[in-house]
Amino acid sequence: MFSSPSPPPAPLEKVFQYIDLHQDEFVQMLKEWVAIESDSVQPMPHFRQELFRMMAVAADMLQRLGAHVASVDMGSQQLPDGQSLPIPPVILAELGNDSTKATVCFYGHLDVQPADRADGWLMDPYMLTEVDGKLYGRGATDNKGPVLAWINAVSAFRALEQDLPVNIKFIIEGMEEAGSVALEELMEKEKDRFFSGVDYIVISDNLWISQRKPAITYGTRGNSYFTVEVKCRDQDFHSGTFGGILHEPMADLVALLGSLVDSSGHILVPGIYDEVAPVTEEEINTYKAIDLDLEEYRNSSQVAKFLFDTKEEILMHLWRYPSLSIHGIEGAFDEPGAKTVIPGRVIGKFSIRLVPHMNVSMVEKQVTRHLEDVFSKRNSSNEMVVSMALGLHPWIANINNTHYIAAKRAIRTVFGTDPDMIRDGSTIPIAKMFQEIVHKSVVMIPLGAVDDGEHSQNEKINRWNYIEGTKVFAAFFFEMAQLH
Numbered sequence: 024m025f026s027s028p029s030p031p032p033a034p035l036e037k038v039f040q041y042i043d044l045h046q047d048e049f050v051q052m053l054k055e056w057v058a059i060e061s062d063s064v065q066p067m068p069h070f071r072q073e074l075f076r077m078m079a080v081a082a083d084m085l086q087r088l089g090a091h092v093a094s095v096d097m098g099s100q101q102l103p104d105g106q107s108l109p110i111p112p113v114i115l116a117e118l119g120n121d122s123t124k125a126t127v128c129f130y131g132h133l134d135v136q137p138a139d140r141a142d143g144w145l146m147d148p149y150m151l152t153e154v155d156g157k158l159y160g161r162g163a164t165d166n167k168g169p170v171l172a173w174i175n176a177v178s179a180f181r182a183l184e185q186d187l188p189v190n191i192k193f194i195i196e197g198m199e200e201a202g203s204v205a206l207e208e209l210m211e212k213e214k215d216r217f218f219s220g221v222d223y224i225v226i227s228d229n230l231w232i233s234q235r236k237p238a239i240t241y242g243t244r245g246n247s248y249f250t251v252e253v254k255c256r257d258q259d260f261h262s263g264t265f266g267g268i269l270h271e272p273m274a275d276l277v278a279l280l281g282s283l284v285d286s287s288g289h290i291l292v293p294g295i296y297d298e299v300a301p302v303t304e305e306e307i308n309t310y311k312a313i314d315l316d317l318e319e320y321r322n323s324s325q326v327a328k329f330l331f332d333t334k335e336e337i338l339m340h341l342w343r344y345p346s347l348s349i350h351g352i353e354g355a356f357d358e359p360g361a362k363t364v365i366p367g368r369v370i371g372k373f374s375i376r377l378v379p380h381m382n383v384s385m386v387e388k389q390v391t392r393h394l395e396d397v398f399s400k401r402n403s404s405n406e407m408v409v410s411m412a413l414g415l416h417p418w419i420a421n422i423n424n425t426h427y428i429a430a431k432r433a434i435r436t437v438f439g440t441d442p443d444m445i446r447d448g449s450t451i452p453i454a455k456m457f458q459e460i461v462h463k464s465v466v467m468i469p470l471g472a473v474d475d476g477e478h479s480q481n482e483k484i485n486r487w488n489y490i491e492g493t494k495v496f497a498a499f500f501f502e503m504a505q506l507h
């Protein structure tokens with residue numbers, strides 16, 4: 024699949040050598056960062072302290088690199104239960120401001136998903152462990168590894184006393200896994216300040232679609248996340264003493280959740296497909312070009328059968344059609360054993376991944392109307408409350424922009440192959456904010472492989488991806504300067 028990479032342009036050769044020679048230091052740095060339990064999802068003071076520590080460690084490192092660093096206070100987060108927790112600061116940093124150079128801004132996040140050894144990790148998730156060239160640890164690929172790769176690339180130029188080919192800015196947050204809380208306000212505030220001189224944005228917060236072939240990402244789905252609460256009263260009932268005379272909240276909720284999607288994955292909310300962009304012939308050709316071994320993908324995912332049989336259909340249903348997932352039920356009895364309970368109040372959670380040109384507030388109305396409709400037909404005396412907890416827009420970019428060309432060249436230099444041009448089925452909320460609020464074009468340059476297991480047990484990044492990824496970023500700086 025790969026021709027061997029041609030030798031890098033002379034100015035990069037030393038940088039690549041430096042990166043190879045110092046790779047153990049880069050791995051050690053990742054180990055130190057993974058050791059910080061910067062979980063933004065579980066609302067516990069311990070994790071918040073770790074998040075603050077994580078941001079301080081990163082700010083300190085950027086400062087030592089010679090960057091001008093600001094840690095912006097983000098206020099606090101109100102949780103549904105009334106609790107209030109401090110939000111870790113966002114780092115805004117800049118290195119170099121030579122008006123003849125392009126300015127590239129890198130976005131990354133240093134918070135992580137929850138991880139508990141008891142969930143089936145083969146090692147302590149916060150202790151980076153290398154096995155067969157795989158660096159296991161929570162946050163290794165999402166997103167600490169890629170953030171460090173960018174910093175390592177900068178530090179290689181600095182260490183060699185080579186002039187940085189571009190001006191660099193950083194925006195690094197600590198609440199991405201919680202939905203990028205309060206970030207939008209910051210973007211509004213900084214659009215004519217910190218971001219005013221920025222030419223291009225780079226994000227490296229997703230994965231290739233292959234284990235070996237690199238990729239560039241030009242689109243992500245959005246997400247509208249719903250809760251639907253069904254309440255009879257605040258306490259549970261005994262099914263022996265009340266069973267038979269109640270409208271049970273769980274029965275209502277199961278019917279509501281069961282009305283959302285059919286067994287072929289088709290969403291049953293009326294009107295939901297109305298605004299979905301029509302498929303073009305040209306577009307289908309781009310999916311044909313992608314290097315995806317469906318059988319390998321299915322097997323490594325340990326799934327018996329997907330809803331669709333062809334590569335093109337699979338890619339379209341991951342990237343350019345909406346999907347509805349049912350996530351869970353708060354208040355449901357979910358422990359082992361045969362408890363004869365009737366839950367008094369339950370909250371169902373589901374979300375719809377959004378694609379161009381779906382509109383968040385339209386989806387909110389359609390879903391609410393649909394659930395009210397289904398509920399009213401049940402003649403239940405319970406109370407139902409529907410609310411949209413998150414409304415994150417889809418994002419799609421023009422792949423002819425300069426930084427796409429630079430990224431392609433950088434990948435060719437390092438890997439000797441053209442990247443897969445991919446979209447991503449998940450959501451990176453800030454991408455659309457850069458486009459809509461700051462009016463800057465984003466390129467996503469993922470570094471991790473398809474089997475990295477982000478958000479899952481035994482998350483990892485391959486040493487190869489981490490180190491070659493560092494070179495891709497260094498080459499990207501160089502190519503940006505050539506094209507500017």
Ligand SMILES: Cn1cncc1C[C@H](NC(=O)CCN)C(=O)O
Nearest residue numbers: 200201202228229246449450451
């Ligand atoms: C928190 N949240 C709720 N709705 C969407 C999100 C973002 C989350 N983002 C990722 O996973 C990035 C993966 N590279 C997701 O898409 O689920």
Ligand SMILES: [Zn+2]
Nearest residue numbers: 165166199228
């Ligand atoms: Zn991430």
Ligand SMILES: [Zn+2]
Nearest residue numbers: 165200477478
């Ligand atoms: Zn994530």
